Amino acid sequence: MSQRKYVDNTESSSSEENGSSKPVSKEVSVHHVPFKVEYEGQANVEAKFSSNSVPAPSDSKVLINQFRGRPLQGQKFDLPESYEGLVALDLKGSSQLADETSKDTEISLVNRFETMTYWNWDRVPSGMDKHVKLLDWMELSKILHEPAED
Amino acid sequence: MSSSDTEMEVKSEAVPDETTISVKDEELELDPEDSVKKEETGTAADNEVKADPVKKDTGKVDLAGDDEFTGGLGVFKEALKQFAANPDEDVTVYHLTEKCKKVSCYVGIDEAGRGPVLGPMVYSIFACVADEESINEKKKKGQSLSKIEDCPPVLLDKLSKLNDSKQLTEKVREEIFQKFSDLDYIAFGLKIISPSQIANKSYRRQKYSLNEVSHNAAIELIQGFADRGIKIERVYVDTVGPMDKYQKKLELTFPDLRFKVDKKADSKYKPVSAASVCAKVTRDVALKKWKFPDAENIDLGLAKGWGSGYPGDPVTKRFLRKNIDPVFGFPNIVRNSWSTASDLLEKCAVKIKWESDEQDEVAAPKISKFFGKKSVGDENGDESVPEMSRRKSQFYSYRDLYQTTSIF
Known part of the structure; x- marks a missing residue:
């Protein structure tokens, strides 16, 4: 696959108060939910969802929430080291940001994240969840594909 | 998930959490010798000593107001305060008196707010000291105890207006x-019982019906009464679902207690009428x-409210229509599992496809398929049989277990 051109918009204008030029990354809360939303666009995730998460009385690592009345149980996890979460916007066929960017730019990176929360519908998070298995696999695959030391 | 799993989780919810315990501390106990003198029973009982601000002066109290109260009203207010602080969780409170621990009581149970699409459902248990004088009198006249208990004489009988809460006006209910x-x-x-909990329970993987919610609330x-030492003579319950099954369930759960599960119990037995008044008043104020x-x-519109919560109420209808977030749906006052609510979401909000809905789309074959002779046209129907054997038991699919014959 050929590299697609992208523009990085994840760094908000450097904070001028302290004079540092170090970019501040816009951290967002990212949820992986057990359903498909047939809609693309803005949604009031913070007020209508994130802020309703509460730790389970039985296990504070488990989070409880709900979506349209369905009970959800979830868990926060850190992305493995050397991995970074990115939220990307496909610019193809979209007029957004068109004036700021050169015409051949295809992707706009809008957010970065280091933690994610995944949600199960009425099932306690466990090692059997795909997300946890994925993390295991990422570690395994690294070992498997590393050049063998000789 | 097996059914015992469901039972277990239900029980774990019944364990009083911190909030319940704090109220338990405030339970007011009245000295049987002198009903005016109030006894402090817990650490948080300080406010019990404060004089009741309204009661003696006017006799009229604004139940929805912010004044502080003592006694039963204090407990009632505390319950509503806790519920307002976290309307996604259920709240349970008790108001006890010494007499009910020393003298036999007839107990009634009833609910309010089962049908509406908005707000909580409230369950109430009510104990009233038996009227021994009247019982003895009737016994002398030759009436059997079971006959007497068909209309349990309680001291409450002296309270005239008491009846099924639905036949009373809001004002009378509040007075009582x-x-x-x-x-x-x-x-x-x-x-x-919080509206989110009602929806959550019916949207669990192992569906947990409103009848079960009701039964478990009663239990x-x-x-709660038994643990707190209320002397229970007999429990009268308005039926939810089939009468006999409910009666059996209660008798099995409490082998030492006697029950009478009945239709329209709220108009037949005084303690149930009383419970129905308590439940209805609490439900109305909690909703308001x-x-x-x-x-x-x-968006509350011109009515500045959300109405009674009954699906037919135009104010409620308007409230529902105007307060749909295209993605997240209704605010938490709404019971999402009610068809009134879910139909509106289907129409007015974006479509949601649940992962598990897709899994479950393989329909089970008709049961008639296994009976009777195969018709001639069905000769090659054998092919469709593996269709059902492919359908895994939920036990396996929920645990992500697959059958394998080889690893690769």
Whole structure:
């Protein structure tokens, strides 16, 4: 696959108060939910969802929430080291940001994240969840594909 | 998930959490010798000593107001305060008196707010000291105890207007409830069941019906009374679902107690009428005083409210239509599992496809398929049989277990 051109918009204008030029990354809360939303666009995730998460009385690592009345149980996890979460916007066929960017730019990176929360519908998070298995696999695959030391 | 799993989780919810315990501390106990002198029973009982601000002067109390109260009203207010602080969780409280621990009581259980699409459902348990004088009198006349208990004589009988809460006006109900608050021969418990909990339960993987919610609320309240030492003579319950099954369930859960599960119990037995008044008053105030976390975004229209919560109420209808977030749906006052609510979401909000809905789309074959002769046209129908054997038991699919014959 050929590299697609992208523009990085994840760094908000450097904070001028302290004079540092170090970019501040816009951290967002990212949820992986057990359903498909047939809609693309803005949604009031913070007020209508994130802020309703509460730790389970039985296990504070488990989070409880709900979506349209369905009970959800979830868990926060850190992305493995050397991995970074990115939220990307496909610019193809979209007029957004068109004036700021050169015409051949295809992707706009809008957010970065280091933690994610995944949600199960009425099932306690466990090692059997795909997300946890994925993390295991990422570690395994690294070992498997590393050049063998000789 | 097996059915015992469901039972277990239900029980774990019945364990009083911190909030319940804090109220338990405030339970007011009245000295049987002198009903005016109030006894402090817990650490948090300080406010019990404060003089009742309204009661003596006017006799009229604004139940939805912010004044502080003592006795039964104090417990009632505390329950509503806790519920307002976290309307996604259930709240259970008890108001006890010494007499109900020493003298046999007839106990009634009833609910309010089962049908509406908005707000909590409230369960109430109500104990009233038996009227021994009247019982003895009737016995002397040759009536059997079972006959007497068909209309259990309780001291409450002296309270005239008491009847099924639905036949009373809101004002009368509130008046009666206030009277209860000061009586030293009654006790009650309230369980406010949050609308989110109602929806959550019916949307679990192992569906948990509203009848089960009701039964378990009743069981929790009876257990609550028993744990707190109320002397229970007999429990009268308005039926939910089939009468006989419910009666059996209660008798199996509490082998030491006697039950009478009946239709229209709220109009036949005084303690049930009383419980129905407590439940209805609590439900009405809880609904009226609902606090939205993002109140500024709630569209209340000209009516400035959300109505009775019954699906037929035009104010409720308008409220539902105007307060749908295209992605997240209704605010938490709404019971999402009600068809009134879910139909509106289907029509007015974006479509949601649940992962598990897709899994479950393989329909089970008709049961008639296994009976009778195969028709001639079905000769090659054998091919469709593996279709059903492919359908895994939920036990396996929920645990992500697959059958394998080889690893690769």
